[in-house]
Amino acid sequence: MNATPEMMFDVLIIGAGVVGLALARQLANRDRKLVVLERNERFGQETSSRNSEVIHAGIYYPREFLKSRLCVEGNGLLYAWCRRHDIPHARIGKLIVAVNEDEEAELARIKAMAAGNGVSDLEILGKRRLRSLEPAVAAQAALISPTSGIVDSHRLMQSLLAAAETQGAILSCRAGVTAIHRIAGGYELEINHGAYRVATKILINSAGLHADAVAYRAGIDIDAAGYRLRPCKGNYLRPSPSPSLRHLVYPIPLKNNVGLGIHATVDLSGRIRFGPDSRYLNGEEIRMLQDGEIAKTNPTAEKANLYAIDKGREKDFAAAAGKYLPGITEAILFPDMSGIRPKLQGPGEPAADFLIREESDRGFPGLIDLIGIESPGLTACLAIAAYVEKNFF
Ligand SMILES: Cc1cc2nc3c(=O)[nH]c(=O)nc-3n(C[C@H](O)[C@H](O)[C@H](O)COP(=O)(O)OP(=O)(O)OC[C@H]3O[C@@H](n4cnc5c(N)ncnc54)[C@H](O)[C@@H]3O)c2cc1C
The missing domain is CATH 3.50.50.60 (FAD/NAD(P)-binding domain)
Structure with missing residues (x-):
């Protein structure tokens, strides 16, 4: 026609x-x-529908990036929209935790970077304050971001x-x-x-x-x-039994912003997930993603394999999350879901x-x-x- x-x-x-x-x-x-x-x-x-559902504050991105400006603006617009339209959401706040002295120095750098982006409400918490807010978290210090939250996407x-x-x-x-x-x-x-x-x-x-x-x-x-695009996969694992957390808990971010590090997210029902990790898709997987895109059959089904949780991730997740949540071991981690980031940044390239x-x-x-x-x-x-x-x- x-x-x-x-x-x-x-x-x-x-x-x-x-x-x-x-x-x-x-x-x-x-x-x-x-x-x-x-x-x-x-x-x-x-x-x-394959992400952490976090309402970010706009802390990490370089000041001149659209990402940074649109995140800060988007944060306020999204909370207002959610209130007006009764969308389940919660401004639960986020803790970026430092587990040693080197990381503690990073907190000040992140705070200054955020201020440069117009996010000036971050506060550094000492060990005692952090303990009183999140008894399950073991860290030297943390940055708290009160405008971070979660939303039902x-x-x-x-x-x-x-x-x-x-x-x-x-x-x-x-x-x-x-x-x-x-x-x-x-x-x-x-x-x-x-x-x-x-x-x-x-x-x-x-x-x-x-x-x-x-x-x-x-x-x-x-x-x-x-x-x-350089598609980059992120897996999530869920702990069972689960620690009890009230805030989003993030480690110090990875270099080059490939990802924000294996963090603990809390969803609106209080469920905890760890992730996402970061792995660039290989050539075969990229072909599968592209085939799904042009296939005559249902592209979602075509891509089902791509979203299968990578095997054997428990050890790395336990090591990463165990740094700030003692008691997280391989044995209590189970596959949850995965997503794929549509990245322009290739491996080793700047953000x-x-x-x-x-x-x-x-x-x-x-x-x-x-x-x-x-x-x-x-x-x-x-x-x-x-x-x-x-x-x-
Ligand atoms: C692991 C992970 C965690 C994340 N966590 C967060 C977070 O906590 N907070 C946050 O703010 N952001 C997060 N993000 C980013 C966020 O999820 C994305 O930026 C956002 O969902 C992108 O939305 P979109 O509409 O651009 O893309 P999509 O949701 O991918 O939508 C694109 C649509 O286009 C359709 N399409 C493609 N090709 C065609 C075609 N040829 N014809 C017709 N339709 C087509 C697709 O089917 C798809 O439905 C995360 C991303 C990932 C991968």
């Missing part, structure tokens, strides 16, 4: 993760025909979709974008290998782990542009920022790419959406 005038949208968003849905909520209005295309059966089946996505739909937006699932062609005044997209076509004036690529593939399909040389840009200068007017939206993308989703509207609409 060729695109008919009825199927010409003003705005088309590829990807119904938390960012695509936040964009739909931000940009939908009664005078705009807006559609979100999602290839899975439902919204939010990928990275947006599924309910958040539901609320964003409902708000977008109220403004006339449409979500179309089982609609994988398999080809993109430039047409006068916009783009024509083939859905599910040509099963049907739609056209749009503005095309937003919010395809998470496949944002590089979508940009490629639009005609961008992703290697020259630096858009090729990379979110990449959000309109592509007129590459010859693709009206194409807006969002690439490398890894953590803190959940926290920042509302701020990312506001940024896109402010800069490109």
